[in-house]
Amino acid sequence: EVVLTQSPDTLSLSPGERATLSCRASQSLSSSYLAWYQQKPGQAPRLLIYGASSRATGIPDRFSGSGSGTDFTLTISRLEPEDFAVYYCQHYGSSPLTFGGGTKVEIK
Amino acid sequence: EVQLVESGGGLVKPGGSLRLSCAASGFTFSGPSMNWVRQAPGKGLEWVSSISSSGTYTYYADSVKGRITISRDNAKSSLFLQMSSLRAEDTAVYYCARGSGNYGAYYFDYWGQGTLVTVSS
Numbered sequence: 001e002v003v004l005t006q007s008p009d010t011l012s013l014s015p016g017e018r019a020t021l022s023c024r025a026s027q028s029l030s031s032s033y034l035a036w037y038q039q040k041p042g043q044a045p046r047l048l049i050y051g052a053s054s055r056a057t058g059i060p061d062r063f064s065g066s067g068s069g070t071d072f073t074l075t076i077s078r079l080e081p082e083d084f085a086v087y088y089c090q091h092y093g094s095s096p097l098t099f100g101g102g103t104k105v106e107i108k
Numbered sequence: 109e110v111q112l113v114e115s116g117g118g119l120v121k122p123g124g125s126l127r128l129s130c131a132a133s134g135f136t137f138s139g140p141s142m143n144w145v146r147q148a149p150g151k152g153l154e155w156v157s158s159i160s161s162s163g164t165y166t167y168y169a170d171s172v173k174g175r176i177t178i179s180r181d182n183a184k185s186s187l188f189l190q191m192s193s194l195r196a197e198d199t200a201v202y203y204c205a206r207g208s209g210n211y212g213a214y215y216f217d218y219w220g221q222g223t224l225v226t227v228s229s
Contacts, residue, residue: 035215037153044203044219045145045153056217088153095167095212097155 002026002091004100012108019076021103023089028069033093036065036074039102040085048087049074079105110134110218112204117223124194124227130187130204130220137185138162141207141214144178144189146200147222154200157189158207158214167212172198194227201225 003026013019023034032052037045047056049065052072062077076083084107089100116128130142144156157178158167166178177190187204201222207214 033209033213033215037216039153044221045216046219047215047217050208050215050217090153090155090215092209092213092215095158096169097158097212097214099153099155102152 001096002029002093002098004089004091004098006087006089006100006103008103009101010104010106012106013079014108015079015081017079019074019079019083019105021074021076021087021105023067023072023074023100025070025072025091029072029091030093032068032072033091034065034067034072035090035092036063037088037090038083038085039088045088076105081107110206112206112218112220114202114204114220114223117202117225119226119228120194121229122195122227125190125192126194126225128189128191128202128204128223128225132185132187132204132206135206137180138182141209142178142180142187143205143207143214143216144187145203145205145216145219146198146225147203148197148200151200156202158212159187160211165212191225194225196227199225199227 034052036049039045053065143158175193203222204220205216206218
């Protein structure tokens, strides 16, 4: 089973700042099978990134994903008020599919 | 517009059974895989089960294997999760999610709003 470790647990930033979220896998992910999701309180998750760096339909270009192997990053270039939420990474290269524990991006 | 609407959640006693449903619309249901992902109160996301487009292949998390059965009815654009021998640790919001990918390697591009399952005496 691939274990995903996200850091930090919480990121306190102001609107307009850059957010950098990390997701580290316990083993190398084949073909960069990594996705990122955003979840706001009381809402379902929303797909942001798949294939480590491909933006999902309708996702603003301030969201970008990078990385390969065991180290992946989600970057939000300039935080908008609606971006404060919890972010999860997910590996999908093999079963069982697993999620990281999440990073909460909160307003400083 | 893709829509996924879950139903069937509720309060059930430990050891009991429950059947969740997910009604899909806005896309060709027989095309993609379909999945269940759950979230315990205040916790993170946990993949539960996946089913291939035709229903031929099914996949389960170890935590639910032997107690849960995923199925689909492509003619009715519906996904199901039959849960039995429920435990307190199965308490969660259960999300139906459309999958993208192949052979169990799925990410989830559309999600329903979820249905709450509470296992308690």
